[in-house]
Amino acid sequence: MSLLSPALRLMLPAMLLAATAAVPARAQAPAASSQAPAAHPQAPAVGPSVTVTHAKTTEIVQSVLVSGSMIARDEVLVSPEVDGLSIIAILAEEGDKVVKGQVLARLDRTMLDVQKTQNDAQIARAEAAIAQANAQIAEADANLVQANNAFDRTKALRDSGNASAETFDQRSAAARSAQARASSAREALAIATADRALARAQGNDIAVRLARTEIKAPQAGMISRRTAKLGATASMLPSSEPLFRIIANGAVELEAQVAEVDIPALTLGQPVAVTPAGAKEALKGTIRLISPEVDKTSRLGRVRVALDGNPPVAIGSFARGVIETGRKQAVTLPLSAITYTRSGPTVQTVKEGKIVTRKVTLGLSGDGRAEIATGLAAGETVVARAGTFVRDGDLITPVATN
Numbered sequence: 289m290s291l292l293s294p295a296l297r298l299m300l301p302a303m304l305l306a307a308t309a310a311v312p313a314r315a316q317a318p319a320a321s322s323q324a325p326a327a328h329p330q331a332p333a334v335g336p337s338v339t340v341t342h343a344k345t346t347e348i349v350q351s352v353l354v355s356g357s358m359i360a361r362d363e364v365l366v367s368p369e370v371d372g373l374s375i376i377a378i379l380a381e382e383g384d385k386v387v388k389g390q391v392l393a394r395l396d397r398t399m400l401d402v403q404k405t406q407n408d409a410q411i412a413r414a415e416a417a418i419a420q421a422n423a424q425i426a427e428a429d430a431n432l433v434q435a436n437n438a439f440d441r442t443k444a445l446r447d448s449g450n451a452s453a454e455t456f457d458q459r460s461a462a463a464r465s466a467q468a469r470a471s472s473a474r475e476a477l478a479i480a481t482a483d484r485a486l487a488r489a490q491g492n493d494i495a496v497r498l499a500r501t502e503i504k505a506p507q508a509g510m511i512s513r514r515t516a517k518l519g520a521t522a523s524m525l526p527s528s529e530p531l532f533r534i535i536a537n538g539a540v541e542l543e544a545q546v547a548e549v550d551i552p553a554l555t556l557g558q559p560v561a562v563t564p565a566g567a568k569e570a571l572k573g574t575i576r577l578i579s580p581e582v583d584k585t586s587r588l589g590r591v592r593v594a595l596d597g598n599p600p601v602a603i604g605s606f607a608r609g610v611i612e613t614g615r616k617q618a619v620t621l622p623l624s625a626i627t628y629t630r631s632g633p634t635v636q637t638v639k640e641g642k643i644v645t646r647k648v649t650l651g652l653s654g655d656g657r658a659e660i661a662t663g664l665a666a667g668e669t670v671v672a673r674a675g676t677f678v679r680d681g682d683l684i685t686p687v688a689t690n
Contacts, residue, residue, distance in 0.1 A: 335683035340638050341672040342688075343619050343664050350614040350652040352553060354591060356544030358564060358601050361576075361594065364507050366392065366532035368522035369500040373397070375520050375531075382514050385538065386505040392532055393516050395501040400494055407491045414484030421477035428470035435459070435466035509534040512603050540601045541576065542593040544609055548582045551589045553613040560593045564607040572596045573609070614652045618659040619666045626650070626658060627674040635664060636671040636678065643671070643682045 373395035380392040442459040446452075503516075516531035542562050546554070554575060561570035572595070579590035593609055595601065626648070627634050637644045651659030664670070671678070672689055 335641070335685055336678075337687050338638075338678060338684040339672040339689055340669050340686040341622060341625060343621055343660060343666050343668050343670065345617060345666045346620050346657070347615065347617050348620050348652050348654055348657055348659050349612060350654040352546060352550045352611045352613055353608065354542075354544035354546045354560075354593075354611065355606070355608040356542055356590075358540055358603055358605050358607055359543045360512065360535040360603060361539040361541045361592075362536035363512070364505075364509060364534040364536050365530040366503060366506065366534060367528065367530045368395065368503060368524060370395065370497045371522065371524045373399075373501060373522050375516055375518055375522060378514070378516055378518060380505075380511055380514070380532065382511050384511050386508065386511060386534065388505055388508045390505045391502045392505055392511075393503040395503070395522055397498055397501040400498050400501065404491070404494045404498065407487055407494055410487040411484060411491060414480055414487050417480035418477060418484060421473055421480050424473035425470065425477060428466065428473045432463070432466035432470045435463040439463040503531060505532075505534060507534065507536050509536045510538045511535075535603070538598045540595055540598065540603065542573065542595070542607050542609055544591050544593060544607075545586075545588040546591055548587050548589055551578065551582070554578055554591060554611060558611055558613070560609045560611050562593055562595060562607055562609045564601050565605050570610075571599055571601075575611070614654075616652060616659070618651060618661070619664060620657040620659055621664070621670060622672065623653065623656055623658055624673050625670050635660075636674070637664070638669040638671065638684065638686050641683050641686065643678045643680055643684060645680050 375393055376396045377394040378392075379394070380386060380390070386392065439459040439462070442456050446456045511532055512535050513533040514531070515529045522531070542560075556575055556578065558575045560573045560575060562573045563570045573593040574596070575591055576594040577592040582589045601607075621635065625635055627636070632647055633650050634645050634647050637646050646663055648663030649661040651661040653659065669686065678684060
C-alpha cells in the first residue's frame with residue numbers, strides 16, 4: 289500500500305523535473321564568475337596630479353618701484369631785510385605765480401620817512417658848512433698874503449736899520465696868525481666834508497631800508513606757503529618763520545626711497561613714471577639725482593626725479609614711481625616655477641610624465657615672470673609651483689594651467 293496521497297503522487301514528477309534543471313545552472317555559475325576579470329582588466333597605477341606650465345617667449349620688462357613725497361627742487365625763503373616794521377599790505381597769496389622782483393608785501397615806512405627828512409637836513413647843513421669853510425679859507429689866504437708881504441717889508445727895513453725890533457715882531461706875529469687862521473679854515477672844510485659824507489652814507493642806508501619795505505620775490509616761481517599777516521612785526525631773527533616760501537621756477541620733483549640692492553641698476557636720466565596720490569594717470573619724469581649715501585638703519589637710498597613740464601602737484605603729497613631698468617623678448621617662466629637653492633636657481637621639468645630637475649640661469653624679471661637665459665627652451669613643460677613634493681624620477685599626472 290502506498291504511503292503517498294493521491295495529490296503528492298501527482299506533484300512528484302514535476303518536482304523531480306525542476307530539481308534536474310536546477311543542477312546544471314548551479315554548475316555553470318562558477319565558470320561565469322571566473323571569466324569576469326578577463327572582461328574588465330585593472331588600469332596601471334599613475335602618480336599624483338600636478339599643475340604644470342610652459343616656458344613662453346614673451347616681452348619682459350624689469351622695473352624698480354620707488355615711493356616718496358613731492359618736494360620743491362629749489363625752495364626760496366623770503367624773509368624781511370629790515371627789522372621792527374609792521375606789515376601793512378599783502379599782495380600775493382599761496383598758489384600765485386610770481387616773477388622776479390614782484391612786490392609780495394609792504395612794510396610801514398613812516399619812521400624811515402622821518403629819518404630821511406632829518407638826513408636831508410644834515411646833508412644840507414654839511415654842504416653849508418663846506419661853503420662857509422671855503423669862504424673862510426679864501427679870506428684866510430688873503431690875510432696870509434697880506435701879512436707875509438708886510439713881514440717881508442719890515443724885515444728888509446730892519447736889515448737897513450729903518451724899522452724897529454718891535455715893528456718887526458708885530459709883523460712876524462701877524463704873519464704866523466694869518467697862517468694859523470688859514471690852516472684852521474682848511475680843517476673846518478675837512479670836518480664839514482666828512483660830515484657831509486657821513487650824512488650821505490646815512491642817507492644811502494635809509495634809502496636801502498626804504499626800498500626793503502617792499503618785500504619782493506628774489507626769483508620767479510610759485511608761492512607754496514605764506515606766513516605773513518597784516519599788522520605783524522617783521523623780524524630778521526634766524527628763528528623767525530619766512531614770510532613767503534617760493535618754489536623756484538615752479539619745479540617740483542619726487543624725492544623717493546629705493547632699496548640699496550636696486551641702486552646699481554639706476555642711472556641719471558632714466559625715465560620714470562610718477563603717479564601722485566589720487567592721480568589717474570602717471571606723469572613723465574627722469575632721474576635727476578642719485579644720492580651717494582645709504583641709510584645705515586633702513587638700508588634705503590634716495591633718488592630725485594624731475595617731472596617734465598613742471599605739472600601742478602601738491603608739495604608734500606605721496607607719490608610712487610616706476611623706473612624701467614630693462615626690456616627684451618626672451619623665454620620666461622612664472623616666478624612661482626623657480627626654486628632657489630645654494631647651487632643656484634632650478635626648475636622641475638616634466639618629460640613623459642616624469643620629473644627632471646634642471647639648473648637654469650636667470651636674467652630680467654618683472655610682472656611676476658623671470659627670463660630664463662640658459663637651461664630651458666620655449667615650449668618645455670615645468671611644474672608651475674616650485675616646492676611641490678615631487679622629486680627626480682617621480683611619475684605625475686600633468687594638469688595644465690589656463
